[in-house]
Amino acid sequence: MTEQELRLKSVAYRRTILTIIHHAKAGHTGGSLSCIDILNVLYNHVMNVSPENFSDPNRDRYIQSKGHAVEALYTVLADRGFFPAEALYTLSRYQSHFVGHPTRKVPGIEQNTGALGHGLSVAVGLALAAKKDKRPYRVFTLLGDGELTEGSNWEASMSAAHYRLDNLVAIVDRNGLQISGPTEQVMSLESLTDKFTAFGFAVRTCDGNDIGDLLRVFEALPFAPGKPNLILARTVKGKGVSFIENALNWHHKVPSDDELARALAELDEAERLLKVVV
């Protein structure tokens, strides 16, 4: 897929995310919009995983540690053909398998998440198994920045470095916000580059909402032999809709009819501009 096609896909994904959250009257809007470009590039360009090879032990693995942004994941999985897109409209409904956090009852999902600070350890386990079995697959995991205050992440980091898991790629969605406020006000995280480097990762930063920058950083994998990889992806929470961007209350706010219409209009305009450039 070309860079331009991926950019257009991101716009379409944003439309779907907002529409299904509006339909379900529940969801994590800000964190889904901030990470959708990362998921887009992973599932459409980087990872070797598809509905056809999902039972292949050599497929690449994706664990979404920031499970609350499940609408982004469901959206991409539907587009990749893991299940029919109509199923997205059962999100959070009575007796649906499409719960408000990832579950393995949904095709394409590898691990149930939603309690923060679990994904990296599970990813370490999967990456360690690949090393033991001499399998070629890679393991990708997406963490929130607020999530990094869970101590388990740092236990997992030590083991990733100790076992030299260069087949492990941890991506931090560095949108600078959590529920109660900016991350640096809630609990200081910086310097994350220094911290992860000290814990033994090879660290790269990128613009996590720029498809070109994301493609470049994933091309550069593995960053250093024998070291786990960490991508600090600078993002904007709520990216793509002016009134949702960087707005604290949009962590799990649901768009009203009017807000949805305005958001979709902004996305139409973004799509038009993208097409003009070509």
Add this chain to the structure above:
Amino acid sequence: MELGRPNLDEFAATLLELARDNPDILVLTSDSRGSGKLQPFAEQLPDQLIEVGIAEQNLVGIAAGLAAAGKIVFGVSPACFLTARALEQIKNDVGYSDQKVKLVGISAGVSYGALGSTHHSLHDLAALRAINNIDIVVPADNFETREAVRAAVTHPRPLYLRFGKKPMPHLHRPGTPFAIGKAITLAQGSDVTFVAAGEAVAPAVEASELLRAEGVSCGVISMHTVKPLDVETLLNAARRSRALITVEEHSVYGGLGEACASVLLQHGLIRPFCIVGIPDEYTVTGSQMEIFVHYGISGEGLAQRARQLLEVELIQ
């Protein structure tokens, strides 16, 4: 039944009132002030709110340290994470070390509905019951909530309080006495008695009204303190009633129901008995109310259980 506000709102408002007059009262949050309805507290008493980030284990450890230095500490975090993630801190730093921390599990049970099992706390009563030296209080309505929060301040042992986030009906007459460890009898009955806790009390009251209209003599007990259990009130109800039904927003394993069963059996009181709660299965997706109805924690569902139980007894 007249509707009040969510117990969580009542908890937060009561705590703010108490903390205004007592600077030793501290609240700890783990990015949970919004869900704990503590935004006004954070704005009005910023020096009495300590934020630890998304780090529940750290929250309980810090709470124990503050309590050791004489502070009156309320550690407020979603019940699911607080009592699973930080269980060892609760066991060792609070219970075993006898630090009189007040742990507040918010949005408990299946309050988070369709967010799924990661966010449900159906294990907390079982896990904490098995830990020595922590009392467990699950208020049913705004009155019980207010009284429990007030009592918590001077409670002589570590304490766990558990709140949901749905508006609750007022269940008690003004002037009803409240004490941790003493159940409240809402009605006495000679056919069947519901022994319920927390947000499951209201559906038990609904069921009792349906049954009474059918001529069934029906009692209801709010067993707000799950540990230590009010054995006397339970035994008296069992002596009065032909059948007993327990109701809780918790796994049917290890919670209020099994606590009651154990007491009854060990006192030789054998009655037709039924534990209503969330069964040991992959919990159905839905809102709290949909999950309640699905598993029979509703007026009609509980009335049906009672009819079945009483019929069983007639046949015997």
